[in-house]
Amino acid sequence: KNEVEQSPQNLTAQEGEFITINCSYSVGISALHWLQQHPGGGIVSLFMLSSGKKKHGRLIATINIQEKHSSLHITASHPRDSAVYICAGGLGGAQKLVFGQGTRLTINP
Amino acid sequence: GAGVSQSPRYKVAKRGQDVALRCDPISGHVSLFWYQQALGQGPEFLTYFQNEAQLDKSGLPSDRFFAERPEGSVSTLKIQRTQQEDSAVYLCASSFPGLAGVFTRETQYFGPGTRLLVL
Numbered sequence: 001k002n003e004v005e006q007s008p009q010n011l012t013a014q015e016g017e018f019i020t021i022n023c024s025y026s027v028g029i030s031a032l033h034w035l036q037q038h039p040g041g042g043i044v045s046l047f048m049l050s051s052g053k054k055k056h057g058r059l060i061a062t063i064n065i066q067e068k069h070s071s072l073h074i075t076a077s078h079p080r081d082s083a084v085y086i087c088a089g090g091l092g093g094a095q096k097l098v099f100g101q102g103t104r105l106t107i108n109p
Numbered sequence: 110g111a112g113v114s115q116s117p118r119y120k121v122a123k124r125g126q127d128v129a130l131r132c133d134p135i136s137g138h139v140s141l142f143w144y145q146q147a148l149g150q151g152p153e154f155l156t157y158f159q160n161e162a163q164l165d166k167s168g169l170p171s172d173r174f175f176a177e178r179p180e181g182s183v184s185t186l187k188i189q190r191t192q193q194e195d196s197a198v199y200l201c202a203s204s205f206p207g208l209a210g211v212f213t214r215e216t217q218y219f220g221p222g223t224r225l226l227v228l
Contacts, residue, residue, distance in 0.1 A: 011206050042221040042222055043219040044219070068142070086151060092165075096142060096165060097202075099144075
């Protein structure tokens with residue numbers, strides 16, 4: 001049972017384009033995490049959201065609690081943004097993470 | 110330390126061999142999670158500790174998997190009689206709740222992972 005659904009699975013864009021990755025989640029998830037994973041690299045936490053919107057540099061994350069939907073946006077995308085972006089939901093009191101399938105983003109120069 | 114560390118970074122084991130994977134969380138972090146990431150897949154939850162107490166082990170795939178955190182800091186994930194399907198990256202993450210013993214939503218900080226290959 002997938003409690004976190006992410007789309008698209010793969011995304012290729014040109015440098016400078018505005019990027020959107022979407023995530024839907026199920027009942028029981030109380031916080032939504034956006035994570036970045038480079039090939040062969042570890043996972044870096046980008047955002048944790050339980051409401052509203054957060055911004056860090058060129059990255060923006062939004063969440064709509066009523067619709068159980070979150071988006072990650074990248075403005076003025078750059079080749080170094082190429083990575084796998086993972087949406088994960090915090091489940092239960094301990095907030096163990098349930099992960100989406102990931103979006104492989106490739107930004108071409 | 111500055112971040113979560115894991116050792117070894119790479120481990121090759123023969124089928125049937127026992128392995129032990131170590132996680133050093135960020136100092137003072139109460140919560141510690143283990144996740145398993147198979148090749149090309151997203152991570153999946155294995156187990157969770159709050160201090161030395163293992164509060165959730167629902168994700169451990171079989172009784173060959175065992176985790177401990179005896180002093181509430183370093184944790185070890187042990188896999189007995191390894192099988193080829195155990196080949197994966199094993200990720201450790203830690204977080205610091207606002208008040209010890211009170212569940213809060215906190216960022217999880219991930220280690221670099223241990224890549225296990227069972228031949």
